[in-house]
Amino acid sequence: MAEHYDAAIIGLGPAGATLARLLGENMRVAAIDKKSPGGEHTKPCGGLLAPDAQRTLSRFNLTLPKAVLVDPQIFAVKTLDTEQRLLRYYPRFYINLNREKFDAWLVSLIPSGVDIIDNAVCTGLRRLDDGMFEISFSQGGAARRVITAQRVIGADGAGSIVRRTLFPKSKIRRYTAIQQWFKEKHATPFYSCVFDKSITDAYCWSVSKDGYFILGGAFPTNGAQERFEVLKNTLTERGFELGEPIKTEACLVSYPRRIWDFRLGEAGAFLIGEAAGFISPSSLEGISYALDSANRLAEVITASGANENRRYARAARGIKAKLLLKYIKSRFMYKAMPRKLIMKSGLQSIKVAE
Ligand SMILES: Cc1cc2nc3c(=O)[nH]c(=O)nc-3n(C[C@H](O)[C@H](O)[C@H](O)COP(=O)(O)OP(=O)(O)OC[C@H]3O[C@@H](n4cnc5c(N)ncnc54)[C@H](O)[C@@H]3O)c2cc1C
Structure with a gap:
């Protein structure tokens, strides 16, 4: 029997680590990431934390070490x-x-109840007949493993396998x-x-x-x-x-340059951070949107109630509007x-x- 979770998060960058931290106290969460602690960190990044990201951290009552x-x-x-x-x-x-230490710090804040499956590459996702998701991954070269989850969250950045597999027409x-x-x-x-x-x-x-x-x-x-x-x-x-x-x-x-470049998910599948298209087209600043979208999704899921996808779409409208303004700025x-x-x-x- 595959292990079952309330939520499976693919990717532990700023978006995924923040969501895992916020959901981990309330439900069974698995978080899968290619990276391993102390392993080679390959995400190229300027590593500049913009004022919007600083504001989000202060709203979380987090202080930077x-x-x-x-x-x-x-x-x-x-x-x-x-x-x-x-x-x-x-x-x-x-x-x-x-940037590497920043990501590791965000992961260190995840509650111990979350199953962190690191050094593991998500290789496939499938929606099952009962609406659940089956997520396949290989860890450290070992044989393929499978978990199931009620929700799957793509926090796996620009090359998101979640976006490519579940929303193949949503190209950005x-x-x-x-x-x-x-x-x-x-x-x-x-x-x-x-x-x-x-x-x-x-x-x-x-x-x-x-x-x-x-x-x-x-x-x-x-x-x-x-x-x-x-x-x-x-x-x-x-x-x-x-x-x-x-x-x-x-x-x-x-x-992103068009409203439909932002894809938030449907029917129990969600996208946050850069996987959703949340990155500034004028400056490539994306950490603030990763933190913010994770926070908005966590609020929707923990509030409980029907149609989480519709509520997340509503909650993320402000992020989309801000990014479209950034796009207009980039045109100048x-x-x-x-x-x-x-x-x-x-x-x-x-x-x-x-
Ligand atoms: C060159 C460059 C410079 C940048 N400079 C800045 C900057 O200075 N400031 C700023 O705010 N933003 C910057 N950005 C943007 C910023 O890096 C991203 O917007 C931000 O990292 C998005 O966070 P995320 O959590 O959504 O995705 P990511 O940080 O990309 O995290 C995705 C995670 O998913 C994991 N993953 C991906 N695929 C799989 C898979 N199949 N299986 C398992 N795990 C997987 C990865 O290992 C990674 O940990 C820059 C981007 C680039 C490319």
């Missing part, structure tokens, strides 16, 4: 339009994190994100945000972290690697000090003329002593 912070904390973003040769600094109040535009790590050589560490339409119609960034300089960008999947090399050459000409890369990371990243930021006007005006920028 010092161990997840990195050096240094930076309060401005150097914004470059390399084609139009424009440079401005904008104040930003992110917290600079070690995805870009390839590439990041490379270098030894930090700049006299003053900095964050940057780079626009160059000849390289990508999205944007590129850099972050300084614990003695490393991380350069990244989101690119149309076709020719992503070549575009990244052009980015490096362009920025080297503009004074960035790169040298030999120490590590290269790549992954797919969702790029990613277009040369409006960006030129905004940057030239100096609106909301600050002067930084070079």
Whole structure:
């Protein structure tokens, strides 16, 4: 007999770990994740915690342990339009994190009653005749195992197997994100945000972290690697000090731009975080939406009552509206003329002593 749960969560990133923490006291929960404690963490991320995410953590009454912070904390973003040769600094109040430690900290808050099945890849899902779900996974190379659950929650990020299997028609535009790590050589560490339409119609960034300089960008999947090399050459000409890369990371990243890109699930299946399409198309900031959507779903499930899917769809309307506004903002930021006007005006920028 397969073990049975009230809820099976696939993915223990910020979305899944938050949901497991919030549901774990009230019901039988299984949480499956590919990662294993102390194993290689491969999720490429800028690791910047935006003010919205900070607000959500404070609503949870959670305080960040010092161990997840990195050096240094930076309060401005150097914004470059390399084609139009424009440079401005904008104040930003992110917290600079070690993403791997942040995720591990969120997992450490999950109540002990939750069955955490780590080092386990979910390989398939099936809706059974009685409306339950059968979830298959393989753990550490062992034979396939199966559990059943009343609800299944896809918190498995941009490549979500839950979304692909249960909602195959709900495709979302995805870009390839590439990041490379270098030894930090700049006299003053900095964050940057780079626009160059000849390289990508999205944007590129850099972050300084614990003695490393991380350069990244989101690119149309076709020719992503070549575009990244052009980015490096362009920025080297503009004074960035790169040298030999120490590590290269790549992954797919969702790029929502239409209301139907957001998919919340139906009939006992739910999507949260990036699996639902909840990520900002203007900045690729997604941790806040992962935390927020998990919280909204947990409130729906723990409140008890009929039609959880309909109530979750209603509860998540605010997230969708916010992201659509971000999409409209991205239409201005990613277009040369409006960006030129905004940057030239100096609106909301600050002067930084070079
Ligand atoms: C290059 C890059 C930089 C970014 N920088 C930032 C930033 O600085 N700040 C910010 O707020 N956001 C950033 N984001 C976005 C942010 O990383 C995501 O939006 C956020 O991680 C989404 O959280 P999530 O929990 O929904 O999914 P994820 O964090 O992707 O977690 C998904 C989890 O599911 C697991 N999983 C996936 N498939 C399976 C499977 N088949 N079986 C078992 N487990 C599975 C994975 O191991 C993972 O733990 C960035 C994204 C990219 C690509």
